[in-house]
Amino acid sequence: MEITMSGIAKAFGTNQVLRDVDICLKAGRVHALMGENGAGKSTLMNILVGIHKADAGAIAIDGRETTFHSAREAELNGVAFIHQELNIWPNLTLLENLYLMRPKKTRFGMIDKEAMLKEATKMCEDMHIELPLQKEAGECSVGQQQMTEILRILMLDAKVVIMDEPTAALTERETETLFTMMKKLKERGVAIVYISHRMEEVFSECDDITVMRDGHSIITCPIGDISVDEVVKAMVGRSIDEFYPERTTIPGDTVLSVENLSPIGHFEPISFNLRKGEILGVSGLMGAGRTEIMRAIFGVDAHNGGTITLHGKELHLKKPEDAIKAGIAFITEDRKAEGLILDFSIASNITLPNLGHLCPSNIMHREKMLSFSQDLSDRLGVKTQSVHLPVSSLSGGNQQKVVIAKWIGLSPSIIIMDEPTRGIDIGAKRDIYDLMNELTNQGVSIIMVSSELPEILGMSDRVMVIHEGGVAGILNRADATAESIMTLATGGQ
Template identity: 80%
Template sequence: MEIKMTGIAKAFGTNQVLKDVNITLKAGEVHALMGENGAGKSTLMNILTGLHKADAGTVTIDGVNTTYSSPREAEKHGIAFIHQELNIWPNLSLLENLYLMQPKTNGLGMLNKQAMLQEAKAKCEEMKIDLPLTKEAGLCSVGQQQMAEILRVLMLNAKVVIMDEPSAALTERETATLFRMMRQLKEQGVAIVYISHRMEEVFSECDIITVMRDGHTISTKPVTDTTVDEVVRDMVGRSIDEFYPDRTTTPGDVILTVNHLKPKEFKHDISFDLRKGEILGVAGLMGAGRTEIMRAIFGIDSHDGGEITLNGQPLHFKKPEDAIKAGIAFITEDRKGEGLILDFSIGTNITLPNLKQVCPTHVLNKNKLVTFADTLSKKLGVKTQSVHLPASSLSGGNQQKVVIAKWIGLSPSIIIMDEPTRGIDIGAKRDIYDLMNELTSQGVSIIMVSSELPEVLGMSDRVMVIHEGAVAGILDRAAATPESIMNLATGGQ
């Protein structure tokens, strides 16, 4: 199957989202679709799958002009879209989710669960994946849910599979499984559209890269004929050399000390210190315990012994509220599940932790709250028409800015940032890096947990490497290299 989208245009009201976009998808190719949030990538794919109707342009499939009336019709014709937000019913089993739209029945019209289970198991064996098919989906990991979504599409015998940030919430092992499945599909002649912000994945797994910016297609090149620097320049209009801002702040005296802290179920205890105005990067492989350490420090999870001191004073956190009162903020890696209430407005999300500060008399003043939220929203560059809109209306990068905004309002002295730029575009990343620099110049200290080595190297004053629940080493900026960090992260000396 070959698909050509030519001269595609689409506007929502006065907002022109797509303008003369062109892309060609071929059987047996993995085609990366890249661009900042808001560049039009998802809208383009939604037009292909029938969710939106193009205002102009044509879609031809194997030379025939084609328009689908709905994603369901597109799926019936072999084009499936796996969205970043998984379409999983948590109270149903993985097997029931697989057959929700295409149940198998017996001669009496009753569900034939045994036939469905046998078919699903056979497909799992074919794709070499292991899924707890009879387990309730809500009790499964995000990776297992993601694999189930992919398996559902494969059982449709799809000829084109669109994947939107499929590895964003996967562990390294699950990501490796995803890539192996993609290679199998490629060998079977399936065309894959891979929407991602992760350069290393695109350059290792994709054949073609199309870059979009501001609703236009900027370039389409084979992966072998381009570089990361060229792709970044096409995406944001500047060189990768300008990606990480210079660290000009000199860290001061030690502000936080963690001595022999032992999070629950850890074999080792943790000791390190944090200086005023410092960015302490925390690196390590998935599952090393980085997040668990931060949760224990913040009082979310309990710990078996150890001491935390702030400015020389012992702290005893029994709950996150204690840490917040001490001037510590925690930006979680799960912004949708833990960082935001998506159905609430942007303004409400920003003001929730700041109610006592904005309205100390315990009488809520709506005007004050809106002004407070609007000021912080603009300070962090949240792109929205109004803080009264729901947080769910924002792109991933802007949602992350709202999460940061609500904590900045408390004027914390220490901010723990767990994967602060996961799943957001390059432009939004740079905005967050600039903000981190500004905060540290004002004396705020930051602990930054990150799985992206370039980010750790580009932003950290020192790097603490975690291996199997222990501090494997702490490296000064000059000594921190990809090799030295990975050596410690994998158990080397």
């Protein structure tokens, strides 16, 4: 199946999202779709599968002009969209999720679970993946849920599969399994659209690339005909000579000491310190316990002992409110579920944790709150027409800036950032890195948990490596390499 989208345009009210966009998807090839958040990538694919209707342009499938009126109609015609937010029912088993829309039945009209299990098991074997088919989806990893979604699409005999940030929440092993599945799909002649911000994946796994910027398709070519620098320039409209800004802050004295902290679970006692103006990178394999340690420090989760000392004073943090009052902020890895109230406005999200000092007498000062949120929004470069708009209307990178803005408003001395740039574009990443440098220049200390080794190496003054719930080692910037970090992360010395 070959799909050509020509001259596609789309506006939502006065906001022109797409302008004269062209893209061609070919059978048996992986086509990368890249661009900053808000460039129009998802809107373009939503038009293809019938979720949105184009204002102008044409879609041709194998030379015949076609328009789908719903995602279900697109799926039935072999075009499937696997969204970043998975369409999984957590209280059903993986097997039930696979057959939710088309269950197999016996000749008596009863659900034929045995036949479904047999077919699904065979499909898993053919694709060389292992899934606990009879386990509830909510008890499975995000990777297993993602594989289930892909398997469901394959059972529809899809000819075109759109994947939106498919590896954002996958472990390294799950990512390798996904790439193996993609290769098998290619062998079957399936066309794949691969939406991602991860350059290394795009250049290793994709055959063609289309780069979008501000609703336009800027360039389309085979992946071998373009460099990383050219892709970046096409995405952001300028050259980013140094992706990671130079670290000029010299860390000062110790401000935070953690001694023998024991988060509940299978953890060794955790001990480390953090210096004034320092970025302490926290690395390790997925599941090593990085986030759990940070949640225990912030008072989200309980622990079985140990001491946390801030500015020479021992803290007793039993809940996040205690940590916030002590001057500690926590930017969680799941901004949509834990960092934002999506239905609230941008202004409301920014002012929410700051209401105590904005409204000390419990009387709402709307002008003061609006001025406060507008100032922080401008300072962090949040791209929006108005802070009165719901935060759900923003791109991923701008949502992350709102999360950071609400914490900066509290003037914390320590900020814990868990996966601060996950799922956001290259331009927004650089903005956040520049902001981190600005904060540390002002004396703020940052703990940065990240699964991206280049980010850890590019931004950290020291790197603390976690292995199986314990601190495997702490490396100075000069000693931190991809090899030394991975050695410690996998249990080596």
